[in-house]
Amino acid sequence: MTALKPELDEARMEEFAGRVCEILNDGAIGYMIFVGHRLRLFDVMSDLGGGGTSAAIAVQAGLSERYVLEWARALTVGGILDYDPLSEIFSLPPERAAMLCRGGAGENLAVFSQHVPMMAAMSDTMLEVFRTGDGIPYGQYPCFHEVMAEDSAMSVVSALFDTILPMTGDTQHRLEQGIDVMDAGCGRGLALMAMAERYPDSRFRGYDLCEEAVEFASAEADRRGLINIFFAVKDLTHLDLEGEFDLITSFDAVHDQKDPADYLKRIFRALRPGGTYLMQDIGGSAKVENNHDFPMAAFLYTISCTHCTPVSRAQGGEGLGTMWGWETAMDMLSDAGFGDIEKRLFDHDPMNVWFVVRR
Ligand SMILES: C[S@@+](CC[C@H](N)C(=O)[O-])C[C@H]1O[C@@H](n2cnc3c(N)ncnc32)[C@H](O)[C@@H]1O
Numbered sequence: 001m002t003a004l005k006p007e008l009d010e011a012r013m014e015e016f017a018g019r020v021c022e023i024l025n026d027g028a029i030g031y032m033i034f035v036g037h038r039l040r041l042f043d044v045m046s047d048l049g050g051g052g053t054s055a056a057i058a059v060q061a062g063l064s065e066r067y068v069l070e071w072a073r074a075l076t077v078g079g080i081l082d083y084d085p086l087s088e089i090f091s092l093p094p095e096r097a098a099m100l101c102r103g104g105a106g107e108n109l110a111v112f113s114q115h116v117p118m119m120a121a122m123s124d125t126m127l128e129v130f131r132t133g134d135g136i137p138y139g140q141y142p143c144f145h146e147v148m149a150e151d152s153a154m155s156v157v158s159a160l161f162d163t164i165l166p167m168t169g170d171t172q173h174r175l176e177q178g179i180d181v182m183d184a185g186c187g188r189g190l191a192l193m194a195m196a197e198r199y200p201d202s203r204f205r206g207y208d209l210c211e212e213a214v215e216f217a218s219a220e221a222d223r224r225g226l227i228n229i230f231f232a233v234k235d236l237t238h239l240d241l242e243g244e245f246d247l248i249t250s251f252d253a254v255h256d257q258k259d260p261a262d263y264l265k266r267i268f269r270a271l272r273p274g275g276t277y278l279m280q281d282i283g284g285s286a287k288v289e290n291n292h293d294f295p296m297a298a299f300l301y302t303i304s305c306t307h308c309t310p311v312s313r314a315q316g317g318e319g320l321g322t323m324w325g326w327e328t329a330m331d332m333l334s335d336a337g338f339g340d341i342e343k344r345l346f347d348h349d350p351m352n353v354w355f356v357v358r359r
Pocket of ligand 1: 138148149152184185186187188189207208209210213234235236237250251252253256257258315
């Protein structure tokens, strides 16, 4: 018996082919945005008053003109740069510069493009773990903590004192008086250092699994002359402290733990009664069908598949993934013992959800 072939709608096939080509084009542009960010080409164009010839951009950036020219051409047909064939000037209009330059008026979205080569660098290992189900330890990802720190500078540090801490009630007043603070999964520790600088009478401890991140944080704290902060390598799976902190923070550091539910129970125990836990994590839903309109959902599921799931599995965890969902987070907070869970969203940080809870 021959299987019936489904009748194909040619128009829908054409439409889908167009979509796939668009995806491939956009993926390539994503990579070129990464190149522009890392080599500061967007910043250079902005410094040049918005653009220049490939030669002028290359000289200013100290780069090879031939490569800069090809980069600029890719971004021109990709709709990122404009080009005037008469003057041979490539330009970056101010509205786009605001979203791609360091210190621009908007959020520097080019920071996220760095995940593209990071994922690509893991390609062979990724294909292997799809077969084995194993994990991949943090240390195997190139530049992970560097990229995370840039992300954190934008989504956390930039809004910490004007937007984020004010939603936690009297925390800023208590920080001024002098309290004990822990950042659990601090990475390079930029947010904790910003607080330590601002509140010299409080005491800050940052813990992270990764030596590279902690070494960076300790060196930077020394460079800034901070004496009220201390960073240490610590596997929080074994955190066993009772009532030592008035404030605990986790900035995007729960979902890729080995066991997020157990981590939250340990955080609860480490807080003093009346203490505050401030938690930022990815704000998607636990249900994929709710995430079609969530900002950069496909990008986040891809980061989940290529990073957050494998790093958790490398620790022996189940790998809840980046899009574990705010519903799961709320359930786990409640199971950990926290009552009165406040959930907040911020315009400056549409990918994340924030929780403020008290012991
Ligand atoms: C997504 S990164 C966020 C880092 C930092 N909070 C930031 O915003 O830049 C998650 C962090 O959790 C840390 N982490 C994961 N599992 C850990 C564990 N078992 N113990 C301590 N830290 C852990 C990782 O090393 C990583 O730095």
